[in-house]
């Protein structure tokens with residue numbers, strides 16, 4: 001049974017209302033002057049990041065998870081065709097799954113080490129379950145969904161077998177995550193919700 005997740009929309013909305021467009025523009029300008037272009041995902045220490053499933057950011061009530069398939073800068077990256085197929089397969093399976101209504105976006109990282117999953121109203125454990133279920137479904141696909149010329153911007157660049165191989169190893173990694181590792185991400189998310 002899916003439990004109702006805690007929402008924190010009200011708190012962040014009031015903060016957004018406090019700033020006028022002119023104030024926001026001034027803030028952007030001053031950041032540009034300081035050459036401060038840092039965004040949350042650049043602040044992660046990519047030298048220490050291991051493959052895994054991480055809570056990344058919470059903006060308004062949108063929670064981003066970092067599905068890290070590969071260790072950054074370790075020479076092993078997702079092949080472009082497999083990455084592309086995984087995008088199609090998991091986007092389909094996640095939206096069609098039990099938690100489909102909570103899925104806002106799923107897409108690849110440009111560095112080809114993993115994917116971003118944007119959700120609303122999900123605990124870390126629910127998001128993890130959604131991803132595991134989606135991978136199990138995707139592993140049963142006989143073809144890549146949405147990979148016809150009319151449906152995709154680069155329909156020849158797909159690799160169903162390669163995608164399944166990467167998905168299988170990521171599923172093994174997820175199945176091996178310790179309760180502590182999941183708890184740690186829940187705690188990081190809860191911390192952001194309080195802020």
Ligand SMILES: [Zn+2]
Pocket residue numbers: 084088151152153154155
């Ligand atoms: Zn495509």
